[in-house]
Amino acid sequence: MERLPFARPTLGEAEQQAVAEVLASGWITTGPRVAAFERALADYLGGGVQVLAFNSGTSALEAALLACDIGPGDEVIVPAMSFVATANVVLRVGARPRFVDVDPLSRNLDAAAVAAAIGPRTRAIMPVHFAGLPLDLAPLHDLAARHALVIIEDAAQAIGTRCGDRPVGASGNPVCFSFHPNKNITTIEGGALATSDPRLARRLTRIRFHGIEKDAEGGVAVPEWGGKMNLSDVSAALGLAQLPRxxxxxxxxxxxxxxxxxxxxxxxxxxxxxxxxxxxxxxxxxxxxxxxxxxxxxxxxxxxxxxxxxxxxxxxxxxxxxxxxxxxxxxxxxxxxxxxxxxxxxxxxxxxxxxxxxxxxxxxxxxxxxx
Ligand SMILES: Cc1ncc(COP(=O)(O)O)c(C=O)c1O
Missing domain, CATH: 3.90.1150.10 (Aspartate Aminotransferase, domain 1)
Structure with a gap:
């Protein structure tokens, strides 16, 4: 009897060929395939956002928090029902997760509970589109506008989800995706962040890679701390083969x-x-x-x-x-x-x-x- 796992990636000849081509190309880490994958994702999301690839959804979330200057003394509202990474990244940047209950059927954040949890230290709300079910962001955008909060969407499970007439990722907020093998498309490990804010994107580019910023002449500056969160071209090649499917x-x-x-x-x-x-x-x-x-x-x-x-x-x-x-x-x-x-x-x-x-x-x- 064939055993049925709860998830299985769909990988075929296109993926095999794409990976073989990168391996033969002489350039296997971050390079032209990552740039192409970022452009393809931005197109998929409707063209109004810039996309940065990361080596995981977790890295994308951590970088988003850092780029929004969230750290010690701050609170971030997160659902009590999610993968533990949603809260762990908040601790990682030195802030505290403020848990909020979810709707019993959708498993997504309950906007009334979010409103009740906002306090003087609240800086951000991190909604999750659980299992790919779109969360209605309108009430959260209202709350964010009233209390000057940032919304960072944890869309790790939601590549391809649509919210009204737009794909999740097109809101303009920092929106983070995961391409772990259980997800709807995979780069083995990998993630991405979509944003409509060019200044945020520039900061995220630094934070993603050692804080390094290059000028037009090829000079290197390190104005702030950055990590090692870049995606490889091998993974991006897989993503490029998966995205059209x-x-x-x-x-x-x-x-x-x-x-x-x-x-x-x-x-x-x-x-x-x-x-x-x-x-x-x-x-x-x-x-x-x-x-x-x-x-x-x-x-x-x-x-x-x-x-x-x-x-x-x-x-x-x-x-x-x-x-x-x-x-x-x-x-x-x-x-x-x-x-x-x-x-x-x-x-x-x-x-x-x-x-x-x-x-x-x-x-x-x-x-x-x-x-
Ligand atoms: C809701 C949620 N957030 C964050 C992550 C982290 O993504 P990654 O495994 O790519 O780091 C996941 C992964 O399953 C997730 O489901």
Missing amino acids: LDDFIARRRTLAVHYAEMLPRHPALLTPLDVPGHSWHMYCVCVDFARLDTTRPAFMRALEQRGILAGIHYPAIHTFGLYRRFGHGPGDFPHAERIGEQTLTLPLFPTMTYADVERVCAAMADLLPV
């Missing part, structure tokens, strides 16, 4: 997600994910009330595994991790994030899956959800 990948993900919604059993212990226009279906995350079924998540996952299905967990609520408990957080602080964290299960979803694969997962779920 992105919209087809998303269309296929959507078709499979619709099939899941049709075929999964209706059961009071199962909550299926919300669908909204523009969703890019990076993941298919359900909630299962394991206690109601008199079981546990590990036991449920083992039973799925025996049926050849490798589910994932995205994610435990961030504030329940030991690192964040040390800042005084704990169970009970953010009930929606905690319930999702305890009940979430990521079912297989990737473009090369078949309808029969979806039906196999749904049959296994029906087995484990007795009426």
Whole structure:
């Protein structure tokens, strides 16, 4: 029986050839392919933004915070339900994450909860488009304008997501993407940042590479600290081969997600994910009330595994991790994030899956959800 992972990259001849060409070219680190990938991403996002490639989504987020001068003494509002990187980058620059609960269905930041969390130290809001589901930024833009806050979008899971009539990444805010192999397109490891602010882009270019700035004559200056966050041309070549396939990948993900919604059993212990226009279906995350079924998540996952299905967990609520408990957080602080964290299960979803694969997962779920 073929085992179905919860995610699998779609790589074919175009990717193999693109990588082989870079390897043979004599230039494998940051160079012409990175520049071409940045231009291709900017075009994909509608042409109104500049894009900088990074070696990970985490680096892009860290650089964005630094370029916005966020550091010690500052607070950044982040959702309690996200991958832990969303909060870790805030700590990394010396600021404090201020957690806020999420909407129980979309898993995205709840704007009313954000408004209530804004305090004198708040400098930024870092919304996440969870699993590719677009977050409506309008209420957050209102809050940001009223309180002079920066919005840095964590769109690690949202390349190809559309928000109204624009792609996520076209807002003009600093918007950070990830191209980790689980994402809708991959550069193995990699990320990118889109912004409409040329001054911010210039600073980010320095921060991305040792703080170095070159002048027209080739002279080098180092006006501020910078890290080592650049993408290689090998990765960019992969990205250039993947990007033209992105919209087809998303269309296929959507078709499979619709099939899941049709075929999964209706059961009071199962909550299926919300669908909204523009969703890019990076993941298919359900909630299962394991206690109601008199079981546990590990036991449920083992039973799925025996049926050849490798589910994932995205994610435990961030504030329940030991690192964040040390800042005084704990169970009970953010009930929606905690319930999702305890009940979430990521079912297989990737473009090369078949309808029969979806039906196999749904049959296994029906087995484990007795009426
Ligand atoms: C919401 C979120 N933020 C940030 C990241 C970090 O991205 P990367 O793994 O490319 O560093 C991820 C990666 O999964 C993510 O899901």
